[in-house]
Every structure is written in structure tokens, then in C-alpha cells.
Amino acid sequence: MIEILNSSELVRARATGALVADVLYSLRDRVEVGTNLLDVDRWAQQMILEAGAVSCYVDYAPAFGNGPFGHYICTSVNDAVLHGLPHDYALADGDLLSLDLAVSLDGVVADSAISFTVGTTQRPEDAALVDATQRALQAGIAAAGPGAKVGDISHAIGRVLGDDGYRVNTQFGGHGVGSTMHQDPHISNDGRPGRGYKLRPGLLLALEPWVMLDTDELVTDADGWTLRSATGCRTAHSEHTVAITEDGAEIMTLPPADRG
Numbered sequence: 001m002i003e004i005l006n007s008s009e010l011v012r013a014r015a016t017g018a019l020v021a022d023v024l025y026s027l028r029d030r031v032e033v034g035t036n037l038l039d040v041d042r043w044a045q046q047m048i049l050e051a052g053a054v055s056c057y058v059d060y061a062p063a064f065g066n067g068p069f070g071h072y073i074c075t076s077v078n079d080a081v082l083h084g085l086p087h088d089y090a091l092a093d094g095d096l097l098s099l100d101l102a103v104s105l106d107g108v109v110a111d112s113a114i115s116f117t118v119g120t121t122q123r124p125e126d127a128a129l130v131d132a133t134q135r136a137l138q139a140g141i142a143a144a145g146p147g148a149k150v151g152d153i154s155h156a157i158g159r160v161l162g163d164d165g166y167r168v169n170t171q172f173g174g175h176g177v178g179s180t181m182h183q184d185p186h187i188s189n190d191g192r193p194g195r196g197y198k199l200r201p202g203l204l205l206a207l208e209p210w211v212m213l214d215t216d217e218l219v220t221d222a223d224g225w226t227l228r229s230a231t232g233c234r235t236a237h238s239e240h241t242v243a244i245t246e247d248g249a250e251i252m253t254l255p256p257a258d259r260g
């Protein structure tokens with residue numbers, strides 16, 4: 001299903017997006033060496049519930065997962081890249097942490113992800129991975145607008161990642177957002193320009209380039225949820241929810257420091 005949001009729904013999408021970004025950046029500020037992933041999950045839960053929002057994750061039980069997710073945020077560390085199940089692990093200096101969060105507020109969902117280094121010791125390859133996903137995300141957003149096709153976004157994202165020498169996995173990618181977290185259209189992180197669904201104002205999309213240092217293959221962790229790089233290499237993920245407007249695309253999940 002593809003939903004086209006009306007103007008009042010877009011106002012609510014902005015509010016949901018601001019909440020998601022506030023939670024993500026608050027967690028980034030709070031996380032330090034020694035922080036347990038279960039604390040990150042608990043802090044996310046507190047902020048989501050205090051805001052009167054509903055978690056999209058707690059009861060999430062897709063065919064590929066291992067029953068309901070049961071947590072409020074995805075915490076993927078180092079070789080884990082997607083759907084990281086919070087567990088009893090204390091973060092170490094230099095860990096590369098990806099946080100992915102989707103909530104519903106007043107009936108509209110927003111979805112965003114950030115990757116960052118814990119502590120003070122950042123590997124150069126980690127910085128490069130995070131930078132590549134951020135630039136790919138910006139390229140995808142720049143390619144999004146009324147009249148553009150989904151393939152234009154995919155191509156823009158894939159070109160940035162490919163030009164940096166990464167192989168792109170197309171099993172998991174972006175998606176439509178609206179009254180629920182996952183809707184059509186699917187937005188692959190690589191593809192051919194000019195192909196696919198034509199974008200229209202009011203369409204809400206989650207764009208989410210993610211990348212692994214030396215492979216495009218995933219393996220599923222024993223927890224049934226966490227997806228890791230098949231080689232154990234480092235990974236990163238950047239995601240924004242954007243709305244297609246009359247003349248481009250508006251980012252709903254801007255960091256607090258970038259909002260007016």
C-alpha cells in the first residue's frame with residue numbers, strides 16, 4: 001500500500017520526526033564507555049512513553065524475525081548493522097554503534113537511524129563508513145522530489161556507496177512510511193534511474209543507506225534478529241524520514257541542532 005499524506009498529517013509527521021531525532025541525539029549524548037545496551041533501550045522507552053508516542057518495534061513480528069522484537073530501539077554494534085536486538089552488553093571505547101528508531105505519534109510514524117563511535121578512539125575505516133552512508137543519504141534526498149522515480153533515489157544512493165568502493169546489499173532498504181512503519185514503495189540502496197514508482201507530494205519515505213566494509217553478505221545472529229556482516233567487518237547505517245513536497249523533499253528527522 002502507498003499512502004499520500006494530507007497537510008495535517010504532514011504537520012504530525014514533522015512532530016513525530018522531531019521526537020525521533022530528539023530521542024536519537026539525546027541517546028548519542030548520553031551513551032558513554034560502559035553504557036549497557038539495555039540501558040539505551042530503557043532510556044528510549046522512557047522518552048517515547050513520556051512523549052505519548054507508541055513504539056513501532058515492541059510488538060513488531062515480521063516473517064524474518066524471531067517473534068515480537070520486545071524492545072524500543074535497535075542497537076547494532078560493530079559488525080551488527082540492522083535490527084540489533086538490545087542485550088546485556090557494556091559498550092567499549094571505539095565501538096561503532098548504530099541506533100535505529102521508529103515511533104508513531106498521533107497516528108503518523110517517523111523512522112531514523114544514526115551511527116557513531118563510542119568514547120574517543122575512532123578507527124579511520126569507521127569514520128569512512130559513517131561518512132559514506134551520510135553522503136549517500138544526502139544524495140538520495142537530493143534525488144527525491146515530485147516527478148522523480150524511486151529508481152533515481154536508489155541510483156543516487158548506490159553510486160555514492162559504489163564510488164567509495166563498497167558493495168551494496170539490496171535485501172533491505174528504504175520504504176514508504178505513514179500510518180505504519182513499513183509501506184510501499186520499497187527503495188533499494190542501488191538501482192537504475194528512471195525506473196519505478198513516480199514520487200508525488202505528500203509521500204513520506206524512509207531512506208536508509210547502510211554499508212559493510214568488505215562484504216555485501218549478511219548473517220543472522222543467534223538471537224534471531226540482529227543482522228551482522230558475514231565477514232565480521234564493521235558497518236554503518238544512516239536514515240532519515242523525508243516528505244516529498246511540491247518542489248523537493250523535506251527532512252522530517254533533522255537533528256535538534258539543525259532545526260530552526
Ligand code: MG
Nearest residue numbers: 100101111112
Ligand atoms: Mg529505521
